[in-house]
Amino acid sequence: MIGTPPRLGTIYSGWIVLSACFVSAMLIVGSTIYSFQLFVIPVTEEFGISRATANNAYISMLVGLAIWSPLVGRLLDKFDAKYVIMFGSLSFGGAFTLVAMAQSLMVMMVGIFVMLSISVCSCGGLAGNAVTVRWFQKRRGRALGLMSVTSSVGGALMVPVISFFITSYGWRMAMLLTGWSVAIIIFVLVGLFVRGRPAPADINDFDEFDTQEDVSRKEAPTGDKTLSLKQIVTTRNYWLVAMGCGLLLASDQAVLTSKFPFLVDSGFTVLQATTIISAMTISAVAGKLIIGFMADYFDVRHLFALVALFHFLLLVVFLMRPDYWSLLIFVSIFGAAVGGIYPVWSSLTASAFGPASIGSVLGFMAPVMQGLSIIFVSFIGVMHSQTGAYDAAFQGFMVTVVMSVFFIYAMNFRTKTSADSTRG
Structure with missing residues (x-):
């Protein structure tokens, strides 16, 4: 079956899907929310702006998250989450490229508010939690607990990496390297190992859901009964x-x-x-x-x-x-x-x-x-x-x-x- 994650022995496919979503959210959150602070000093020095003005970029991302999350959440229910996350990864690479090449603060703000905010919604915790809930029932709590650790792991991993890029190549090149490295990793990983919902074989072959009848009645994997x-x-x-x-x-x-x-x-x-x-x-x-x-x-x-x-x-x-x-x-x-x-x-x-x-x-x-x-x-x-x-x-x-x-x-x-x- 095309697009079906491979079964590794007797491992439930949901854990493989969760791992790919974990990496996606880890890289996205670590490269944005945790690493924003690394760009403040070089950007303020180059453009001659105050720290408060630079922080407006972070605020614009938060506002963007509030505005775009409902739309992305809807897309995650209507379509296979794999394609939503893959689109978000390309948006992430595009956003970092736009900001890296911009000579205007306004262009940077637009790139952050639109493209970067959408990518964080599409590849971060919102997408990861939505996929995890659909793949797990009996072990849903521990699966969500693992997903919630992505922010901490992402910060610990990406802050030193991006700091090295900035020190070695400057902040603009660091954004290009980070943007497309993260985008490519997520695009390939998610494309290979993620499906938005479990197939009947996943439900029948593993003791994760109560019964096929209960799943179809209470927690149907199909996305055709979403609430308005x-x-x-x-x-x-x-x-x-x-x-x-x-x-x-x-x-x-x-x-x-x-x-x-x-x-x-x-x-x-x-x-x-x-x-x-x-x-x-x-x-x-x-x-x-x-x-x-x-x-x-x-x-x-x-x-x-x-x-x-x-x-x-x-x-x-x-x-x-x-x-x-x-x-x-x-x-x-x-x-x-x-x-x-x-x-x-x-x-x-x-x-x-x-x-x-x-x-x-x-x-x-x-x-x-x-x-x-x-x-x-x-x-x-x-x-x-x-x-x-x-x-x-x-x-x-x-x-x-x-x-x-x-x-x-x-x-x-x-x-x-x-x-x-x-x-x-």
């Missing part, structure tokens, strides 16, 4: 997930953008601050994997409450301002909340809507969740400007974290326990 935009946004669960996960993710984003200056302001040295952040990052990776694994066995709403509790306690610890070693221990434990929310969000959405419309639902949530993140990031900056500290912002985030739990527990969907009892 009106059906999605008028569904109660859509707003509960978007607001519940959005509030917690927005608090995470705001804390992440301010944790280094907060630690320095609290009297820690630069080395101590970076060590604390590193410990928190490692804890976040562990949280993604552990919470993702637990999502296969427990009600995801309870896991969300656990993640929210850890985030709440992390804010409490920041407000208490303990000594260095105590804070290092606390963030190593509670930092799991920063990572655990990602597989929980995808699992909640899949439980509420099923695989057929997962791309559309995740995509249409982006404007709501990105909007909340922008508000929270702005809020923490304003609070610091007015009070000279982050305490008021942290206290406000504690309230929104509690609110997020109420949103999630107001959801209504078929849990693993209820499904098992119904079968019995």
Whole structure:
């Protein structure tokens, strides 16, 4: 069968598909969100602009992600995800080429807002999560946990590579090398090993789905029953997930953008601050994997409450301002909340809507969740400007974290326990 990933012994084909999507998202996120900082200094020096002006490029990408995610999510539901990701890889190479050759800041902004944003949506976490949800049912939580690690791995891998390119060849050549190296790798890898949905043989030959009858009734791999935009946004669960996960993710984003200056302001040295952040990052990776694994066995709403509790306690610890070693221990434990929310969000959405419309639902949530993140990031900056500290912002985030739990527990969907009892 043309386009079918080869079976390697008795390995479920979904793991091969997941691996290709993992590499795609890892390269895209590592080359954009994590590596943006590397281009700030050379670009500001060449064009004679301020750091704030340079940061507008990052903001334009975030706005682009909010605008293009619904469209890309829809395409992922209507067509084979393989072709959407392959198109995104070519858009990525084109975007980096346009920015590398541009002599105008406006041209750069357009390239980032349109082509680069589309490529991040098409090749990054949105596509990877949509494909993963369709290929996994019984082990969906751990599969989504693995997918959520792509950002951390991508940052660790691509930052030193791109930094070497910039140092050796200049920022423009570095963009060309990065853009087309990443584009070619993704295009070939995804073209060979990715299919958007499992074939009947994958379902029948492996114990990943309940039964063929259950799959066709509840979680049909075919993409002909996707919900319309009106059906999605008028569904109660859509707003509960978007607001519940959005509030917690927005608090995470705001804390992440301010944790280094907060630690320095609290009297820690630069080395101590970076060590604390590193410990928190490692804890976040562990949280993604552990919470993702637990999502296969427990009600995801309870896991969300656990993640929210850890985030709440992390804010409490920041407000208490303990000594260095105590804070290092606390963030190593509670930092799991920063990572655990990602597989929980995808699992909640899949439980509420099923695989057929997962791309559309995740995509249409982006404007709501990105909007909340922008508000929270702005809020923490304003609070610091007015009070000279982050305490008021942290206290406000504690309230929104509690609110997020109420949103999630107001959801209504078929849990693993209820499904098992119904079968019995």
